[in-house]
Amino acid sequence: MAASGKKRCLLVGGGKVAARKAEILASFGAELIVCARELSPEFPRSLAVRIYGEYSPDLLEGMAFAVAATSDRALNAKVSGDCRARKIPVNSVDDRENCDFFFPALIRCGEVTIGISTGGVSPALAAALKDWIADSLPENLEEIAAQAKRMRATMSAADYTVAVRHLLPGRDEHAD
Secondary structure (H helix, E strand, C coil): CCCCCCCEEEEECCCHHHHHHHHHHHHCCCEEEEECCCCCCCCCHHHEEEEECCCCHHHHCCCCEEEECCCCHHHHHHHHHHHHHCCCCEEECCCHHHCCCCCCEEEEECCEEEEECCCCCCHHHHHHHHHHHHHHCCCCHHHHHHHHHHHHHHCCHHHHHHHHHHHCCCCCCCCC
């Protein structure tokens, strides 16, 4: 773990896919060490704690997890193999067999985060479900979350659960 208490992640790759992964990981507090021969214009350089050009298995030292997000399948597989040999969880984009974890499609609304995963079977399906679910969520979800947060310490757990359910639109007052 990094000195700041954040989990350290080696992100191998500097293209568009790696940029998306970097943004997601940083938003959840990961400390990013990036390894890429070059960074695309979309890549948010400010998210990287350090940037290295060439991949070396030595870069895995002290990492909590890794992401191999290059367009080079052989390099991604090598990163995955090196991680597995060190018991470091790894995600190798577009290569389900070389993944220990998957990135869900995310819906974020204030403090509410909803993740949809197909276990790597179909990222396109996860993305389609994300859009479908997002269209079904209340427009004021951020305010609903704020209300739930304010109510949390004011009642018993059972009463709180009922009260939160009633914050959602379409809930029948007597359905519980």
